Amino acid sequence: MGLFSSIKDKVVGTPKPLLTEAHIKSALSVVMDPDLHQDIVTLGFVRAIAINGSSVSLEVNLTTPACPVKEQLKSQVEDILKALPGVSDVTVTMTATTRAPQVSAAAATNPSLQHVKNIIAVASGKGGVGKSTTAVNLAFALAKAGSKVGLLDADVYGPSVPRMVRITKPAHDAGPNVIVPPESHGVKVLSAGMFSQPGEATILRGPMAGNVVKQFLTQVQWGELDYLIIDYPPGTGDIQLTISQTAPVTGAVIVTTPQEVSLIDVRKAISMFKTLKVPVLGVIETMSYFVCDGCDKKHEIFRSGGGERLAREYGVAFLGGIPLDPRVVVGGDEGSVQVQSLPDSPAAKAYSGAAGAVAQQLSILNSVDSGALNQFVLEWKH
Amino acid sequence: MSYIRVKDISQVDERTLGVLWTDGRKNKIDVVDLRRRCPCAVCIDEWTRAQRLKPEDIAESVRPVKIESVGSYALKVQFSDGHSTGIYTFQMLREAFH
Ligand SMILES: Nc1ncnc2c1ncn2[C@@H]1O[C@H](COP(=O)(O)OP(=O)(O)O)[C@@H](O)[C@H]1O
Ligand SMILES: [Mg+2]
Numbered sequence: 048m049g050l051f052s053s054i055k056d057k058v059v060g061t062p063k064p065l066l067t068e069a070h071i072k073s074a075l076s077v078v079m080d081p082d083l084h085q086d087i088v089t090l091g092f093v094r095a096i097a098i099n100g101s102s103v104s105l106e107v108n109l110t111t112p113a114c115p116v117k118e119q120l121k122s123q124v125e126d127i128l129k130a131l132p133g134v135s136d137v138t139v140t141m142t143a144t145t146r147a148p149q150v151s152a153a154a155a156t157n158p159s160l161q162h163v164k165n166i167i168a169v170a171s172g173k174g175g176v177g178k179s180t181t182a183v184n185l186a187f188a189l190a191k192a193g194s195k196v197g198l199l200d201a202d203v204y205g206p207s208v209p210r211m212v213r214i215t216k217p218a219h220d221a222g223p224n225v226i227v228p229p230e231s232h233g234v235k236v237l238s239a240g241m242f243s244q245p246g247e248a249t250i251l252r253g254p255m256a257g258n259v260v261k262q263f264l265t266q267v268q269w270g271e272l273d274y275l276i277i278d279y280p281p282g283t284g285d286i287q288l289t290i291s292q293t294a295p296v297t298g299a300v301i302v303t304t305p306q307e308v309s310l311i312d313v314r315k316a317i318s319m320f321k322t323l324k325v326p327v328l329g330v331i332e333t334m335s336y337f338v339c340d341g342c343d344k345k346h347e348i349f350r351s352g353g354g355e356r357l358a359r360e361y362g363v364a365f366l367g368g369i370p371l372d373p374r375v376v377v378g379g380d381e382g383s384v385q386v387q388s389l390p391d392s393p394a395a396k397a398y399s400g401a402a403g404a405v406a407q408q409l410s411i412l413n414s415v416d417s418g419a420l421n422q423f424v425l426e427w428k429h
Numbered sequence: 430m431s432y433i434r435v436k437d438i439s440q441v442d443e444r445t446l447g448v449l450w451t452d453g454r455k456n457k458i459d460v461v462d463l464r465r466r467c468p469c470a471v472c473i474d475e476w477t478r479a480q481r482l483k484p485e486d487i488a489e490s491v492r493p494v495k496i497e498s499v500g501s502y503a504l505k506v507q508f509s510d511g512h513s514t515g516i517y518t519f520q521m522l523r524e525a526f527h
C-alpha cells in the first residue's frame with residue numbers, strides 16, 4: 048500500500064509546473080508596444096499579477112485609454128497566458144495612466160495648468176475647414192475612452208463651441224480671478240462665446256481678445272486633466288502667438304480639407320508651430336470623402352490623399368480622414384458632436400480613430416524623457 | 430520630433446546665467462551682455478535687423494529681476510532698468526552665447 052501510493056504520487060506530482068510572477072512576466076515579454084518599440088514588461092505596463100491556483104489575473108496599464116491597439120494587446124496577452132501550462136482561467140484588465148511631458152516641480156509657475164498633462168492645439172490655415180467640429184469630437188472621443196478632458200474654445204473671433212456643446216451649468220467664480228469651467232458629458236468646456244448673451248455677436252479685438260485668452264489659461268481652474276484641447280483661431284495671428292506663449296502647448300494637430308492642402312495658409316500654420324517649437328503631432332483631413340447611404344462605399348469627391356501628402360511632406364503623422372456627413376450640419380445643437388449623438392456613424396468612428404492617433408502620438412512624444420522644463424521662473428538674487 | 434529646450438536654468442554668480450540644454454550643452458551667459466543684445470522691436474530695427482541700442486547705453490550694473498519661460502520656445506527677462514519686452518528664443522540664445 049505504502050509503495051503503491053508513493054508511485055502514484057510520483058506519476059501525478061512531477062509535471063506540475065510552478066506558476067510564478069517571473070514566469071508570467073517572461074512569457075509576456077514578447078508582447079511589444081508597437082509605438083514605443085519596447086515590450087510591455089520592460090515598459091512596466093504589466094501590473095497587479097495575482098495567481099490563484101490555475102487562475103491568473105493581471106492589469107496592463109497603457110499610456111492612454113484611447114490607445115488604438117488596446118484590444119489587440121489585450122487579446123494577445125490573454126492568448127499567451129491561456130497557453131501557459133497550468134493556467135485555465137485568465138482575467139486581463141486594461142487600464143491607463145496618461146503620460147505627461149517631464150515637468151520639474153520647481154517649474155509650476157501657472158497654477159491653472161499645473162495639473163494638465165497634455166495641451167493640444169487644434170489649428171488650421173483657414174476658417175470653415177471643420178476645425179472646431181474636429182476639436183469638439185476629439186475632446187469627447189478622448190473622454191469617452193476614459194480620459195480626463197478639457198476643451199477650450201480660444202477662437203475669440205468666432206467662437207463656435209457653445210453652438211455645438213450643450214452646457215447646462217454656467218461657469219462660476221471660485222474666488223477672485225478663478226473661473227470654474229462647466230462640464231458636458233464629463234468634458235470641462237470653456238469658450239469666449241459663453242460670456243456673451245445668446246444672439247449677441249462676440250466681437251473681441253486686439254488686446255481685449257489677447258487678454259481673454261490669457262485669462263482662460265491662467266485664471267481657470269482646469270484641475271486635473273489628461274488632455275486640454277484648444278480650438279485655435281484659424282491662421283497665424285497674434286492670438287495664436289499669445290496662446291502659445293502663455294501655455295506650454297505639448298503638440299499641435301493641423302486640420303485641413305482636401306482643397307485647402309494646396310494653399311499657403313496651412314503651411315504657414317505648420318511653420319508657426321515650428322517657430323514656436325511646438326511639435327506638430329500630425330494632420331487630420333476633414334470632409335475628405337462621402338459615405339453614400341446606398342452602397343456604404345467611400346466616394347472621394349475631391350482629389351484624394353492631400354492630407355496624407357501634406358503630412359508626409361512635413362514628416363508628421365497622418366492622423367486620419369473624416370468623411371463629409373450632412374448630419375453634422377443639420378444636427379444643429381449637439382449634432383456636430385457625432386461621437387456623442389451618432390457614435391456608430393462613419394464620421395464618429397473616424398473622429399474616434401483620429402483621437403486614438405493623437406493620443407498615440409502624444410504617448411510617443413512623452414516616452415522620450417528629454418528632462419526639459421515645461422515652465423520656469425528664476426528670481427535673480429542680488 | 431522634440432525640440433531642444435531648457436533642462437536646467439540657474440544663477441551661476443552675481444552676473445552670470447547658466448543654462449543646461451536638453452542636448453547636454455551648457456551656456457554661461459553674461460546678463461549685461463544679454464540686456465545689450467535684447468531682440469525686441471525697441472532695441473532692434475525690425476526691418477534692417479540693425480541694432481538700435483548702443484552698448485554704452487546699458488549700464489554695467491544692470492541685472493535681471495526675474496527670468497521666465499515663454500511657451501516652449503523662449504524666455505523673457507525683466508531687467509532692473511525696467512526693460513522687459515525682449516523675447517529671447519532658445520535658438521537665439523544657443524547661437525548668440527557660447
Ligand atoms: N465632417 C463634416 N461633415 C459635414 N459638415 C461638416 C463636417 N465638419 C464640419 N462641417 C461643417 O462645416 C462647417 C464649418 O465647420 P467648423 O467646425 O465650424 O469649421 P471651422 O472651425 O474650421 O471654422 C460647419 O457648418 C460644420 O457643421
Ligand atoms: Mg471654428
Ligand SMILES: [Zn+2]
Nearest residue numbers: 467469472515
Ligand atoms: Zn529691448
